[in-house]
Amino acid sequence: MLKSHTRIKIPAGFWAGIHKLGIAPHDVARKAQLPLTIINDPAVTTDQYFAIWQAYSDLIDDTAEGIIKLTTVFETAHYPPAVLATYHARDYRDALKRMARYKQLCPPESLRITEEGEDCTIELDWLYTEQSGPSMLVGITLAFLLELGRRGTGKPLMARSVEFSHSMGDIQALEAYFGCHIRIGENCNRLTLHRGDLDLPFVSYNEELLEILTPVLDKSLDEQQRSRSITEIVKWIMKRSLPGGHPDIKNVASELGMSGRTLQRRLTDEGTSFKHLLTQVRHKLAREYLADPSFDIKEVAFMIGYEDQNSFYRAFRIWEGDTPTNWRTEHLGTNSIN
Numbered sequence: 001m002l003k004s005h006t007r008i009k010i011p012a013g014f015w016a017g018i019h020k021l022g023i024a025p026h027d028v029a030r031k032a033q034l035p036l037t038i039i040n041d042p043a044v045t046t047d048q049y050f051a052i053w054q055a056y057s058d059l060i061d062d063t064a065e066g067i068i069k070l071t072t073v074f075e076t077a078h079y080p081p082a083v084l085a086t087y088h089a090r091d092y093r094d095a096l097k098r099m100a101r102y103k104q105l106c107p108p109e110s111l112r113i114t115e116e117g118e119d120c121t122i123e124l125d126w127l128y129t130e131q132s133g134p135s136m137l138v139g140i141t142l143a144f145l146l147e148l149g150r151r152g153t154g155k156p157l158m159a160r161s162v163e164f165s166h167s168m169g170d171i172q173a174l175e176a177y178f179g180c181h182i183r184i185g186e187n188c189n190r191l192t193l194h195r196g197d198l199d200l201p202f203v204s205y206n207e208e209l210l211e212i213l214t215p216v217l218d219k220s221l222d223e224q225q226r227s228r229s230i231t232e233i234v235k236w237i238m239k240r241s242l243p244g245g246h247p248d249i250k251n252v253a254s255e256l257g258m259s260g261r262t263l264q265r266r267l268t269d270e271g272t273s274f275k276h277l278l279t280q281v282r283h284k285l286a287r288e289y290l291a292d293p294s295f296d297i298k299e300v301a302f303m304i305g306y307e308d309q310n311s312f313y314r315a316f317r318i319w320e321g322d323t324p325t326n327w328r329t330e331h332l333g334t335n336s337i338n
Contacts, residue, residue, distance in 0.1 A: 013078025
């Protein structure tokens with residue numbers, strides 16, 4: 001985990017929101033086994049952040065109820081500046097793009113937006129941490145994206161589908177809120193919207209406010225990115241994008257809000273290149289996965305972005321001077337799985 005990203009701001013609206021629901025902030029702090037001073041702390045660690053969300057979840061009867069109640073009770077007046085910039089965007093698409101961009105100012109959540117056909121999918125991932133956030137945080141993050149569209153457009157928008165990796169409590173209540181079928185036990189947390197809804201203008205659009213907020217937020221984001229190693233960020237994005245795919249510099253740069261040329265220049269300044277980092281990440285992951293006998297060789301090849309086993313074998317020979325099978329046998333013993 002990058003040290004510059006271990007502090008997370010909790011908006012004041014969170015504490016005001018749970019108080020409205022009849023939950024005392026100090027009860028959340030106690031349940032999370034954190035000092036009461038955490039309530040007024042401007043920033044917390046990732047572990048503390050997750051503990052606070054888990055405590056809120058434990059104090060409310062049902063995860064689904066907790067998601068819906070807090071999402072709808074959170075007042076617009078309590079939105080932090082980064083969220084205000086999404087609420088006052090021109091349209092739903094502009095709002096979502098701003099949300100994905102400015103989320104980087106307040107990790108650990110990360111959003112990936114894809115538009116294809118009639119769908120707009122938003123996948124939730126985690127920045128700079130191997131941990132997955134509590135189910136409550138996952139549910140609220142995706143619910144808020146729909147709530148943002150509803151409040152901004154003034155229309156009762158519905159999702160196309162929602163997927164969660166873990167149990168979310170009363171599914172029927174969540175399906176009523178999202179207005180669609182919800183699948184549990186998936187390998188990702190994903191909200192799929194009607195792509196046509198993204199063109200809907202926001203009644204809350206405020207050009208003057210955006211002209212003030214946008215430069216300030218962009219400057220903060222730029223300063224934050226410059227203060228940390230771009231190499232480590234790129235490696236993290238690569239690691240996340242590799243399974244079944246081949247991350248290219250354009251896509252990674254886009255996720256960082258810069259051009260491919262700018263990213264390559266930043267990497268050159270740090271004495272490396274995109275190609276070198278990709279090889280480095282694949283090699284490291286290959287060793288990690290091969291050391292786990294539950295993965296067969298084909299799976300390992302797929303998980304580090306090779307479409308066929310032969311390409312993986314060739315690359316691994318260059319890295320280790322041996323085949324993946326022999327390397328595994330040597331490191332795990334003769335009982336390893338081929």
